[in-house]
Amino acid sequence: MKPHVICHMVASLDGRIITSRWGAAPTTKAYETTAATFDAQAWLCGRVTMEKDFTDGLAPDLRPGTAPPDRHDFVADKEATSFAVAIDAHGKLGWEAGHIDADHLISVLTEQASDEYLAYLRRQGVSYIFGGTKELDFKLVLDKLSQLFPIKTILLEGGGHVNGSLLKAGLVDELSLLHYPVIDGAASSAAVFELGKQPGPPAKLRLKHVEQLPDGLVWLRYDVLGHH
Secondary structure: OOOEEEEEEEEEOOOEOOHHHHOOOOOHHHHHHHHOOOOOOEEEEEHHHHHHHHHOOOOOOOOOOOOOOOOOOEOOOOOOOOEEEEEOOOOOOOOOOOEEOOEEEEEEEOOOOOHHHHHHHHHHOOEEEEOOOOOOOHHHHHHHHHHHOOOOEEEEOOOHHHHHHHHHOOOOOEEEEEEEOOOOOOOOOOEOOOOOOOOOOOEEEEEEEEEEOHHHOEEEEEEEEEEO
């Protein structure tokens, strides 16, 4: 049974998501407060977002010749009830510990990740799952997350390429969007959903909630109806 996926993002009025360009934008509190209204057991980010916001570019401490006992999915903490999921296809992120705050870390890899990197994750107490041989199959990833961990609802929190990949695969159930009153306009700034050179048909959504928040933010919630 696939977890329920809610894409939860802050965006400028033109759909850009690099908030650092907006000055001291008071978006963090509103973002966390609205996120807390969802009964989610996990949040998920792509490698670039994790590196920028959580690992500060820390390099993994790889020890030549080290290897895990096998190359199967690995659950480091069987008691954990809340999770941070890092999409890291090739195994590049460094971690100081097996958790971010109180959330246990799960690394999502392809089979391209090295033995040394798997051994490193085990030393750090980080769980990991394999989501494909060379490319990630996000349906498989979500299935494994619900089978191996007590995850029923996931907040998908970017970046644009990870959001786009899950949307394109028909795996996003809801969109929770905080619109901040700024027009970004930078072509270099990622959008909420980046669908690549072959975007496929547009995804249709149904509006189900509108709320005005402090600091000019508007909170929009949609059900994703699928592609038409």
